[in-house]
Amino acid sequence: MAISVDSPEESRKLCQSQGYTFPFLSDPNAATIRAYGVLHPHAGEDGHDIARPAEFLVDRTGTIRWENLTENLLARLRPETVSHVLDGMLADGAVRGK
Amino acid sequence: MLGYNQFRGVIVKRRWNWLVWLGFAMAILAAYSYLFLFIRFPITRDFPWVNLTLFLVAGCLLGVGLYRAFAQPGQYRGRVSGPILAVLSLGILGLFYYGTFYLARHLPPGENALRVGQPAPDFALADIDGRMVTLSQLRQGKRAVLLIFYRGYW
Incomplete structure (x- = not known):
């Protein structure tokens, strides 16, 4: 499955446009991303933390x-x-x- | 434009130096074709060899064009446009190189990540329908689970 800081709505749009059928999970505050050690600090919009x-x-x-x-x-x-x-x-x- | 031909001593029309313009167009194509075409295929995306080859072709065209402009100024135009187009092409190459070889590789080091053999921390995250999904639940009855972390579209 795929994990990002995107909201469920944003992921839904992506799945629909690309036809992905596997689960897309939302980690808005990057807690899981951080737990796996794959944080890319301040790399998102307005300096938000995202996943590498x-x-x-x-x-x-x-x-x-x-x-x-x-x-x-x-x-x-x-x-x-x-x-x-x-x-x-x-x-x-x-x-x-x- | 009319120019003075030293050999004949007459005013002749100098030829359009199309090579420098073709070279410049090739440099633009070399950069744009990556964004719109070659980025789609792993074999041309991981290392942009097709685009670097196109830049090389652009460089050769510009080189021959510039040579003509300066070695045969009586026959060819391009002593002003040639260097301008060459510098612009170099700029395009510079931006392309910066994007693909610097920006794209500007990632936090992989050493921060969990290692093979370590337990995968459990999580509870919302799927696209807002339902909470946990890793332990996902593992049930499966031979393995692939977790793909991606940058997202924010």
Whole structure:
């Protein structure tokens, strides 16, 4: 799922325009963003704190199994990278299949 | 514009130095095509090699155009427009470089983030319908959950 400081209304507009069907969660005061250590202070509108782009893969026990912290806004995670990582983890038995 | 041709000793019409103008147009295209086209594809977005190549082509066109303007001033125009267009093109390249290589990489270091192997802190956040969603609830019955933090549109 996706997490940002956007309001639910703003996320709804994004989901509708892009056809996203996975959950979009709203973290308006960036508490969760801060808890994961991915805050980008004062980078938003009017100097608001926002999230830096980051992805975490959490297994069913609640442990972070993989993460991606880009150093370049333009170089984003590709879906095939995630499926590749998941396949590798399934093979390792780190994440049991359903 | 009429110019004096030293070889023939007659007044001739000097030719339009289209290379400098094409070079300038190429520099604009090199910058704009990233924003409107090449940013859509990961292979041309992650590193803007297509656009840097277009800038190189622009530089070559401007270089040849400037050479013509100054080495054959009797035949070609562009001794004023050429340098102006070259400086403007350099400015466009500078802005492009600043945006893609500096601004886009101006992110807080990844070292601040939670590490692999650490527990993922639980959260309760509202979805687009205003329903509260927790991580522990999301993990139920799934092999893994991918959390994507993004900058948002505010």
